[in-house]
Amino acid sequence: MGIKPCSFFLAVLVGFATTPINADIVKPFSTMSGLDDGWSALDFPRVDRHTRYTLITEDETQVVQADTDNSASGRIARISIEPGEKMLLRWRWKVSSVYENGDARQKNGDDYPARIYVAFAFQPEKAGLLERAKRKAVEVFYGNELPGNALNYIWANRLPLGAMVPNPYTDETRMIAVTSGGEKAGEWVTVERDIVSDYRTAFGEPPPTIIGIGIMTDSDNTGESATAWYGDIELIRIEPSQKAAGDAS
Template sequence: MCQTLPRLLLLSLLATPTFSAFGNEPVLPPFSTINSLDDGWEALEFPGIDSHTRYELVTEDGTRVVRAEADASASGLISRLSVDPGDSLILRWRWKVANVYEKGDARTKAGDDYPARIYVAFEFQPDKAGFFERAKRKTVKVLFGEELPGNALNYIWANTLPVGSVVPNAFTDQTMMIAVNSGADQAGEWVTVERDIVADYREAFGEEPPRIVGVAIMTDADNTGESATAWYGDVALERPGDQR
């Protein structure tokens, strides 16, 4: 996914929180229980990309999930949050892909597409930013009246990048790509993934994470020009003691 300034501006929509509490109510609206993708999720579309990935609720084995279909396209679904990650915060989800991209390569701009990814956006920390970064953000604020988010983690289903690899995004080192699945060996199978966001942020950025301002699912193919289908089950944020 190309991350030009206008596209990053759209992620600034994450700055307005909608869900923030833990307990009996899920932080992220479960796909298995909502009746519409408008129930706590919203489209994330990018200027200059007219072809959008198609997302719809479908039923598989009696459970409601999201099916995403990309054809040289890009867009996502986001849920806005305001969550303090604390000492440990577990992100758990399950997903399935029909295929990976032949030209997919997390280390290049031309290959920066993924049949499935989970995007976690964090609050911007101005006290840790350099002069030019602060100046750029101030300009954006003046011109567009919006705040850009800060760092981000992308959990990706990669093509050839080894599982466990953590690499900077090809467009910006403020986004770190973490390969949690790779290759086509498990294509067509549901895979459950569980990650400690705090531990991953510390490894990726070498510091404690700020507040989480949004989580997105995304299947994109605009850079490779290929096609893919993916399915997303419920995406959950849980404190270690609250895990089911």
């Protein structure tokens, strides 16, 4: 067992305008020329069995299929974007099943047939000396700059829909059950979340720079197996309009 870090609509509010994010920021799975086109592998220390990711076509649309069997790894799009006042994350996904022993509150149940995670930049000015030193030691050992806080949007088993809990391995990650249970297994489900609002709820402050969007299907803690499918992931910025509602033209 390894240690892992951790309804379709666009609400156009009065007085706000939408700004689509350049598609090259988060490469759509539907337009990828190969699995590494805009996305890269994300493996974890002491996890030897990796989830298998492939591009497949379903209903004439290219999606990512993830197969896990007592394994864990992910795919990540490394980006750098300021969330602003409101940023929506929208995607669709499907799973074959949920895990009998999955439990987001326990280390031995910290597996999900599907998850989308959002990684944010580390803010050293808000960290203590000991925390900064520990992070630097890990970065030197593994050769990577570690992110700061993270949001994990999960297809949960036991966690009630809408619940938000700390990851059992780290307080820097919050798990949010945006789909839960096996009732919709085998069906495409579309999800939309306001990243900024979720971050404020999770950590009590505005979010820093988003540095990564990832997908992961894992089962190394429960030893179970599942298949998941991921459709395109979209970022949509909602910004205050230049003119307040009701202003004269």
